[in-house]
Amino acid sequence: SLFADVSSNPHDEEVMSGADFFLKNNCDLIIAIGGGSPMDCAKGIGIVSSNNHHILTFEGVDEVPIPAPPLICIPSTAGTSADVSQFAIINDTLRKVKIAIISKTVVPDAALIDPEITCTMDPYLTACTGIDALTHAIEAYASNAHSPITDLHALQAIRLIKTNLLKAIQSPDDIEARSQMMLGSLHAGLAFSNASLGAVHAMAHSLGGLLNLPHGECNSLLLEFVVNFNYSAEPARYNEIAAAMGLKPKKLSLVEGLADLRKQAKITKTLGQVGVQSKNISELASKAIMDPCMATNPALVTQKDIESIYEAAL
Structure with missing residues (x-):
């Protein structure tokens, strides 16, 4: 049975509809093909079909009591890592905010990773998903929950993405660059x-x-500004990130290097140019401060701090 009613930012009601489809068709497992959106939607469908509650009730960390049915992911982008992660991001349509569901129960049972599938991504999608992956690695390395094992993965990811992102953008059929980006x-x-x-x-x-903006684009437009704010909390670790990118281990070098990479990837808009207005900033910040990801940010932040970062990125 095929369920294809998934938008680019999967909504709560799409998940509920998918779970109903799963149960009515007596399905045994889920195979998700695509980028982060269909994979996250598939995770949500599995959660609801096993636990019989609305998807929004599982927001937060370790709130999924019953494991989902078997899930196989086949990613078509090099960026979201939903195929190996314990995260599922779902759009709460009523509150107009994305919720994070973080649980070991949503880690896929298998991931079939074929870089050739990513060769059909257009340059802008390649850029946005690639910088999404870079953001994952940078935030994991700077996280206050990092470990020696996660550090190894994060630094290697940074090296691979910095070396291969522009190659994959400029030469979409370069299977070696695509392979390294997928890795x-x-x-x-x-x-x-x-x-x-x-x-x-x-x-x-x-x-x-x-x-309702693409997730990778949002990360791309915020990354350098958050790093600029966070740097003083973990200067040594951010210097190591800079070194992994082939930059001088200094704050200005890292912030400018991230901005240069974004611009070379042709992600050139500001938050204002994608639709953010000054009147939105207070609401954006009040929702961001409650997101579970904020708990592992290396610097302590207030709502005013978040507002200032959004303002800098306008």
């Missing part, structure tokens, strides 16, 4: 699934939920 995304997923994330993702979830 980088895998490493990043293993890192953040265990070390969690930070303010970039918390703010991106709020932003994407309000304006």
Whole structure:
């Protein structure tokens, strides 16, 4: 049975409809093909079909009591890492915010990773999903829940993505660059699934939920500004991130290097140019501060801090 009613930011009602479809068709397992949206929707469908409650009731960490049916993921982008992570991101349509469901029960049972599938991504999608993966790795390395194992995965992801992202954008059929990007995304997923994330993702979830923007684009537009804010909390670790990117281990070098990479990837808009207005900032910040990803941000942040970061990115 095929369920294809999934939007680019999967909504709660799409998950509920998919769970109803799963149960009515007496399905035994789920195979999710696509980027992060269909994979996250599939995770949500599995959660609801096993636990028989609305998907929004599972928001937060370790709130899924009964494991989902078997899930096989076949990713078509090099960025989201939903195929190996314990995260599922679902859009709460009423509150206009993305919720994070974090649970070992939503880690896929198998991931079939074929970089050739990603060769059909257009340059902009390649750029956004690639910087999403880079953000996963950077936030995992800077996370206050990092470990020696997650550090290994995060730094290797940073090296691979920095080396291969522009190649994959400029030469879509370069299977070696695509393979290395897929490997980088895998490493990043293993890192953040265990070390969690930070303010970039918390703010991106709020932003994407309000304006229905692509997740990777949201991360791309926020990353350098959050790093600029967080740097003083973990200068040594951010210097190691800079070194992994081939940059001088200094704050300005890292922030400018991230901005340059974004621009070379042709992600050139500001938050204002994608629809954010000054009047939105207070609401965005109030939702971002409540996101579970904020708990592992290396710097303590207030709502005013988040507002100032959004304002800097306008």
